[in-house]
Amino acid sequence: xxxxxxxxxxxxxxxxxxxxxxxxxxxxxxxxxxxxxxxxxxxxxxxxxxxxxxxxxxxxxxxxxxxxxxxxxxxxxxxxxxxxxxxxxxxxxxxxxxxxxxxxxxxxxxxxxxxx
Amino acid sequence: xxxxxxxxxxxxxxxxxxxxxxxxxxxxxxxxxxxxxxxxxxxxxxxxxxxxxxxxxxxxxxxxxxxxxxxxxxxxxxxxxxxxxxxxxxxxxxxxxxxxxxxxxxxxxxx
Numbered sequence: 001x002x003x004x005x006x007x008x009x010x011x012x013x014x015x016x017x018x019x020x021x022x023x024x025x026x027x028x029x030x031x032x033x034x035x036x037x038x039x040x041x042x043x044x045x046x047x048x049x050x051x052x053x054x055x056x057x058x059x060x061x062x063x064x065x066x067x068x069x070x071x072x073x074x075x076x077x078x079x080x081x082x083x084x085x086x087x088x089x090x091x092x093x094x095x096x097x098x099x100x101x102x103x104x105x106x107x108x109x110x111x112x113x114x115x116x
Numbered sequence: 117x118x119x120x121x122x123x124x125x126x127x128x129x130x131x132x133x134x135x136x137x138x139x140x141x142x143x144x145x146x147x148x149x150x151x152x153x154x155x156x157x158x159x160x161x162x163x164x165x166x167x168x169x170x171x172x173x174x175x176x177x178x179x180x181x182x183x184x185x186x187x188x189x190x191x192x193x194x195x196x197x198x199x200x201x202x203x204x205x206x207x208x209x210x211x212x213x214x215x216x217x218x219x220x221x222x223x224x225x226x227x
Contacts, residue, residue: 045214
């Protein structure tokens with residue numbers, strides 16, 4: 001089955017530690033995205049990547065970093081510089097770049113990160 | 117910049133009631149419009165979309181019409197089921213930009 005895998009589903013960390021969230025897709029999609037979801041605030045774009053070895057900042061990139069060494073993988077690191085990291089993180093992918101007007105994003109099941 | 121405004125929830129309905137979730141947008145040009153649904157503890161799934169004015173998107177009994185004159189894309193369903201309980205997100209995409217989401221509207225359907 002094709003799809004997007006995010007692991008783990010729940011993640012707990014102590015304040016001051018960096019943590020990396022995994023996102024893998026076997027849809028052969030070129031573009032991948034990371035969103036943060038907070039109650040009552042909808043989804044906010046953190047980073048996106050249109051091709052391997054390239055990525056762009058979204059609306060709330062501060063305190064986060066990403067890499068795109070393989071087409072299938074787009075891990076997100078939440079660094080200790082992120083002031084309020086506790087949230088639900090969603091990874092998504094699309095068949096083409098954002099320039100495609102009718103493109104659709106497919107979402108993974110999400111990772112709930114709790115930092116105490 | 118682009119923005120999407122949805123009615124605040126939760127929307128609470130009895131099974132078989134009629135559903136409307138309002139969505140209006142602000143964007144220049146002619147964006148594509150989407151409705152996504154998120155079931156508890158899961159990611160988002162595309163529910164329906166419309167790419168030009170007067171287009172009607174439909175899926176699983178849900179439908180929404182792209183109204184350019186009122187900059188709206190309201191979601192409707194004639195008879196909701198308990199299994200429709202979820203959070204619904206309206207979103208737009210314009211030109212080379214990525215998706216812009218509304219804040220989501222929670223729907224609770226009771227038997």
